[in-house]
Amino acid sequence: MEEKKVVEIKNVGMTYHTLDGETEAIKDISLDIYHGEIVVLVGPSGSGKSTLLSIIAGLINPSKGEVLVNEKKIGGHNKEIGYMFQRDHLFEWRTILQNVLLGLEIQEKISEETKEYANKLLETYGLGEFKNSYPRQLSGGMRQRAALIRTLVIKPDLLLLDEPFSALDYQTRLAIADEVGIILKKEKKTALMVTHDIAEAISMADRVVVLSNRPATVKDIIPIALSCPNGVKTPLKCREAPEFRYYFNKIWKELDVHV
Amino acid sequence: MSNKVSKEHNDYLKMIKSRKRAIFTTQILILIIWMAAWELFARLGWIDTFLTSNPSEIWKLFIHYTKNGGLFYHVGISVAETVVGFLVGTLLGVLVAIFLWWSDFLAKVFDPYLVVLNSLPKTALAPIIIIWVGAGYSGIIVTAITVSIVVTIMNVYIGFTSVDEDKIKLLQTFGATKFQILRKVVLPSSVPTIISTLKVNIGLSWVGVIVGEFLVSKAGIGYLIVYGGQVFKLDLVMMSVFILAIISAIMYQGIAAIEKKYMKWQQ
DSSP: OOOSEEEEEEEEEEEEEETTEEEEEEEEEEEEEETTOEEEEEOOTTSSHHHHHHHHTTSSOOSEEEEEETTEEOOSOOTTEEEEOSSOOOOTTSOHHHHHTHHHHHTTOOOHHHHHHHHHHHHHTTOGGGTTSOGGGSOHHHHHHHHHHHHHTTOOSEEEEESTTTTSOHHHHHHHHHHHHHHHHHTTOEEEEEOSOHHHHHHHOSEEEEEOSSSEEEEEEEEOOOOOGGGOOOHHHHTTSTTHHHHHHHHHHHHTOOO | OOSOOOHHHHHHHHHHHHHHHHHHHHHHHHHHHHHHHHHHHHHHTSSOHHHHOOHHHHHHHHHHHHHTSHHHHHHHHHHHHHHHHHHHHHHHHHHHHHHHHHOHHHHHHHHHHHHHHHHSOGGGGHHHHHHHHOSSHHHHHHHHHHHHHHHHHHHHHHHHHTSOHHHHHHHHHTTOOHHHHIIIIIHHHTHHHHHHHHHHHHHHHHHHHHHHHHHHOSSSHHHHHHHHHHTTOHHHHHHHHHHHHHHHHHHHHHHHHHHHHHTGGGO
8 A cells, every 4th residue: 555655745844923923833844645545643732733734735835844745846736635624614605516616617627527526426425415505504514525525526636634523513523534534545535634633533544643742843653553343444433443542542642731 | 394384383473474564564654644744734734834845745746747757857867877876986996995905015005095085074075076077977976986985995895805714725725816716705705795885885876976966966866955945945855855765765675686686595
C-alpha cells in the first residue's frame, strides 16, 4: 500500500504577524503521506493544525520549508486538493445538486460526464432523492454527506478534512464519521484529517500524528493496527478492537493535557 | 402527515384564522371611521373645510382629474422620475459597493467620506444639484439618486463584507478567481441585504423626487402639492398626498413580490 508519496511536507514553519507582535504557530513539521492512507492530526487547541491544512491547500504560504503534492511544489490554488470544513457551508440558495456541482463550475469542468458522476455519487450515498431539495430541508448528517460529495466530484488526489464532524451532534457524528471513513476507503482517497476526538482519530486513521503545543512540531507518529471484529474494517466496528484502549491511552499521554 | 386532523388542531387553525380576520376587520374599520368622522365633522361645520378639506370633495376632485387625464400626466411624470432615480441609484450604489469590496484600500480610504455623506441630509444638496444639473427632470432625478445612493453603498458593502469567510475559503480551495468569488458567493449571499435596501430606496427615491419637484417642477405629484398649498386648495394637496401614499405602497409591495420570487430557498 505504501508506495507513492502524495504529500511531502518538508520542514514547514509558519509565523503570523499582527500589530501586537508575532506568533510562531508551526516550528518545524515534516511528514509524508502515502497514496490511499488516512492520516489524522491530533494536537492541543491552537497548535496550528488548521494552519497546516491551509498551507497544504495552498491558501497561505509557509514562512519556512515547502510542501510537495504529487511531487510538485504547491503554488497558489491547488486543484488536486479537496477541502472539507467543520461546517458544511452548503449554499442555501442552491439545491443539493447545484451545491455538489459548485467545484466543477469554478474549475469549468461541467460536462455530461462529470454531471453523471455527481449524480452517481449522490445516488450511491443516499442523497439521490434530495438532489433538488435545498440544504435547509436536510438533516445535519445529510448536509455533511453532501459537502463530502461536493469535494469528491472534483476527483481530488488528496482530501483535507478540518474537524469535519465537530459541528454535528454525537450520534450523527459517530454515524457520519463511520460513513465518511467507508467512503474514503471505497473511493481509495488519500486524506489528512484534523480532529480533537482521540477515539475518532484512532477509529479512522492508518496513522495518527500527534502535534506538540504551539509552536507545533511532530511529537509522535503512531501507526494504527486494529484487529477489528470479524474483519469488518469500518470505523465504528473498529472501536471494539482490543487494541483501541491501548492507542487511546498512548495518544492521551502524548497530548499531555493540563487543565 | 395524515389527512385526519384532530379536533384540537382544527380548533387551533380556526383560532388563528379568526384572529387574522379580526385584525384585518379592525384595520378597515379604523379607515372607515376616520373617513366618516372627517366627512361628518366637515358637514356639521365642526371643522373648517378650507383648512382640512373633506373626503367627498377630495373624491370629486379625483374624479375630475381622472376624467381630464391630468392625474395620469402628473402621476406618470413622478413615477417615471422615481423609477429612474431608484434604478440608477440602486445600480450605481451596488456597483460602487462592488468596487469597495474589490479593493480594501479604496474601502478604507473612502470610509470617512461615506460616513459624513451618510449623516448629511441629502435634501440639503437639492438646490445645488438643481443649479448644476438643471431645473428639469434631470435635476429631479439626480436629486432622487443622491438621496438613495449613499445608503445603498453602505448597506450593500456591509452585506458584502459580512459574507462568511469560510465560504470564500471553500471557493478558494476549488481555485476560484476573485470574480468567481464575487459571482458565486458574495452577490448571491447578499441578495437579502440588497432586497431590504431596495425597500428602503423606494421610499428614499420618492423623497428625492418630491423635494426636487417642490423646488423646480411644472408637473408631477410634488408640483400638485406645492401648487395646491400656494393657492390654498387643500382638496388638491390632500388628494395628491393620498395618491402618493397609495402609489409608494404599491411599489413597495412590488419589491416584496420580487423578494418572494427570488427567495424560494428561504421558505
